[in-house]
Amino acid sequence: METTEAECCTGPGYASPQEAIKAPKEKVVYTICIYTGTGIERPDYLATIDVDPDSPTYSQVIARTEMPTVGDELHHMGWNACSSCHDDSEMSRKYLIIPGVRTTNFYIVDTATDPRNPTLYKTIDGEEIKKKTNLSAPHTVHCLGSDIIVSMLGDANGNAPGGFLHLNKDFEIMGRWEKDITGMKFNYDFWYQPRHNMMVSTEWGAPNTFMPGFDLEDVGKGKYGQQIHFWDFKNKSIERTVDLGEEGLIPLEVRFHHNPDSTHGFVGATLSSNVFHWYKDDAGELQIEKVIDVDAIDVETFPVPMPGLITDILVSMDDKYLYFSNWLHGDLRQYDISDPSNPKLTGQVWIGGLLGKAPVVNGQAIAGAPQMIQLSLDGKRLYVTTSLFSTWDNQFYPDMKQAGGVMLIVDCDNENGGMTINKDFLVDFGKEPNGPARAHETRYPGGDCSSDIWV
Amino acid sequence: MKNREYLSFDVGEDEAIIDAVEAKGHLLPIGCRYGGCITCAAKLLEGKVRQPNGTALNKRQSSAGYILLCVARPKTDCVLEVGVESHDKLYVNPFSVSGGYVPPLKGNKK
Numbered sequence: 103m104e105t106t107e108a109e110c111c112t113g114p115g116y117a118s119p120q121e122a123i124k125a126p127k128e129k130v131v132y133t134i135c136i137y138t139g140t141g142i143e144r145p146d147y148l149a150t151i152d153v154d155p156d157s158p159t160y161s162q163v164i165a166r167t168e169m170p171t172v173g174d175e176l177h178h179m180g181w182n183a184c185s186s187c188h189d190d191s192e193m194s195r196k197y198l199i200i201p202g203v204r205t206t207n208f209y210i211v212d213t214a215t216d217p218r219n220p221t222l223y224k225t226i227d228g229e230e231i232k233k234k235t236n237l238s239a240p241h242t243v244h245c246l247g248s249d250i251i252v253s254m255l256g257d258a259n260g261n262a263p264g265g266f267l268h269l270n271k272d273f274e275i276m277g278r279w280e281k282d283i284t285g286m287k288f289n290y291d292f293w294y295q296p297r298h299n300m301m302v303s304t305e306w307g308a309p310n311t312f313m314p315g316f317d318l319e320d321v322g323k324g325k326y327g328q329q330i331h332f333w334d335f336k337n338k339s340i341e342r343t344v345d346l347g348e349e350g351l352i353p354l355e356v357r358f359h360h361n362p363d364s365t366h367g368f369v370g371a372t373l374s375s376n377v378f379h380w381y382k383d384d385a386g387e388l389q390i391e392k393v394i395d396v397d398a399i400d401v402e403t404f405p406v407p408m409p410g411l412i413t414d415i416l417v418s419m420d421d422k423y424l425y426f427s428n429w430l431h432g433d434l435r436q437y438d439i440s441d442p443s444n445p446k447l448t449g450q451v452w453i454g455g456l457l458g459k460a461p462v463v464n465g466q467a468i469a470g471a472p473q474m475i476q477l478s479l480d481g482k483r484l485y486v487t488t489s490l491f492s493t494w495d496n497q498f499y500p501d502m503k504q505a506g507g508v509m510l511i512v513d514c515d516n517e518n519g520g521m522t523i524n525k526d527f528l529v530d531f532g533k534e535p536n537g538p539a540r541a542h543e544t545r546y547p548g549g550d551c552s553s554d555i556w557v
Numbered sequence: 558m559k560n561r562e563y564l565s566f567d568v569g570e571d572e573a574i575i576d577a578v579e580a581k582g583h584l585l586p587i588g589c590r591y592g593g594c595i596t597c598a599a600k601l602l603e604g605k606v607r608q609p610n611g612t613a614l615n616k617r618q619s620s621a622g623y624i625l626l627c628v629a630r631p632k633t634d635c636v637l638e639v640g641v642e643s644h645d646k647l648y649v650n651p652f653s654v655s656g657g658y659v660p661p662l663k664g665n666k667k
């Protein structure tokens with residue numbers, strides 16, 4: 103039965119990606135702020151940032167929701183409910199689930215009671231999760247209907263391969279989600295496409311490997327991943343593992359098309375700095391191909407060529423553009439993926455980075471480079487922050503611990519392509535009241551371009 | 558602790574150094590508490606400690622004198638440099654040092 107918007111919009115989110123694109127413009131965004139590894143012994147927190155150009159506090163942090171513990175390293179976060187529950191009037195998008203990757207503590211933050219000042223609603227103790235599931239180091243949080251699934255990168259002692267934690271809608275620990283992880287050496291990000299019973303997961307390394315920092319010796323010893331896994335989503339088991347080989351070292355962020363009927367998706371191989379595209383062909387066979395290759399660059403005095411390091415990728419809600427950041431080189435790129443097998447570079451901007459191309463942006467010295475990106479639902483504003491992970495920040499951008507991170511907006515032309523840095527917006531997390539903080543993932547109250555899935 | 562005005566603590570032979578420090582109400586960087594995340598690294602300037610093998614420190618970091626306060630137990634009196642200020646030699650950009658594994662990265666253009 104066809105439903106009109108007035109009839110159907112009882113649950114959270116939107117009926118379709120097309121409806122999401124028409125959503126009202128975001129007024130506030132939430133960003134993870136981190137003191138871990140800065141020398142400031144304070145808990146990490148969730149910053150609420152005013153992004154309404156008509157507001158007197160535009161481009162400022164208007165609230166800080168501090169977690170109770172020091173040293174969590176908040177990292178990624180997800181919602182208790184998204185558009186996958188759009189038909190369920192019992193559900194609402196009320197809580198952000200924010201895990202600490204170093205402690206495995208989970209914080210459930212209420213953003214609905216007052217979206218401009220979120221409050222801590224519940225804490226799940228990391229020790230309890232380790233004890234009940236033998237899992238640690240939480241990463242990606244997705245809801246699947248009323249269940250919440252989190253990729254966990256290690257066992258309780260920080261060894262690979264980890265697995266998937268299952269929480270119910272009341273945030274109770276249900277145990278492990280997956281039935282079979284045969285073939286999985288490591289875990290990292292995942293995304294699913296229910297209409298095709300597909301899920302894809304990627305590989306970073308064991309927490310004991312990546313937590314202390316990035317060491318090329320560990321790559322040589324095979325302690326970082328180069329496989330991606332295609333799951334039988336309903337059966338919770340890996341159906342096919344693809345080794346991406348030498349050109350697919352450390353596949354991290356994974357994105358399906360938003361269109362729930364599509365089988366196309368993309369994954370960024372971070373160390374190799376290549377983007378791979380997969381889809382099912384007319385015969386239902388899985389195809390996977392490298393479609394973007396960012397060259398490494400010989401830096402004077404560096405004996406090893408330096409890769410771009412594609413640390414985050416994102417697909418616009420209309421599935422027309424792919425964005426990604428080269429965290430070491432310092433550029434952000436926009437590709438037209440109307441033909442997903444032949445992406446065309448349509449925009450590029452430079453922010454900080456180790457090549458010295460844009461040390462100062464909007465009058466602000468940048469200690470870092472574009473890293474986490476989040477796009478407005480209408481595809482026009484890309485929110486960018488600069489921190490990757492505290493120990494890796496300290497290796498590549500040691501000044502960030504004194505200077506803090508920044509958030510910028512990059513205006514995107516989503517008709518003809520092109521990107522420009524918005525001159526009026528800058529959040530300098532170096533000026534936070536308790537001292538300079540790193541800034542990581544960003545989300546919007548109503549759902550964004552990496553949160554929602556349609557069943 | 559050299560860079561905390563030589564604050565000193567009595568640490569039992571079977572006690573993790575961080576536990577003694579925290580018991581006295583002092584804060585130092587801390588994360589996983591099992592030797593896996595390196596947040597609590599400190600530089601051992603004098604003395605000897607016992608710590609389990611297979612912690613998060615790699616060879617380079619250990620030979621630069623780093624220990625992990627969440628798992629290290631003193632064997633002798635120790636002098637430490639603590640906190641993030643002691644981390645100057647803990648982190649290096651791996652592309653800037655030679656002699657190690659070189660991954661197959663294409664391009665090499667300026």
Ligand code: FES
Nearest residue numbers: 588589590595627
């Ligand atoms: S707190 Fe993680 S290694 Fe000590």
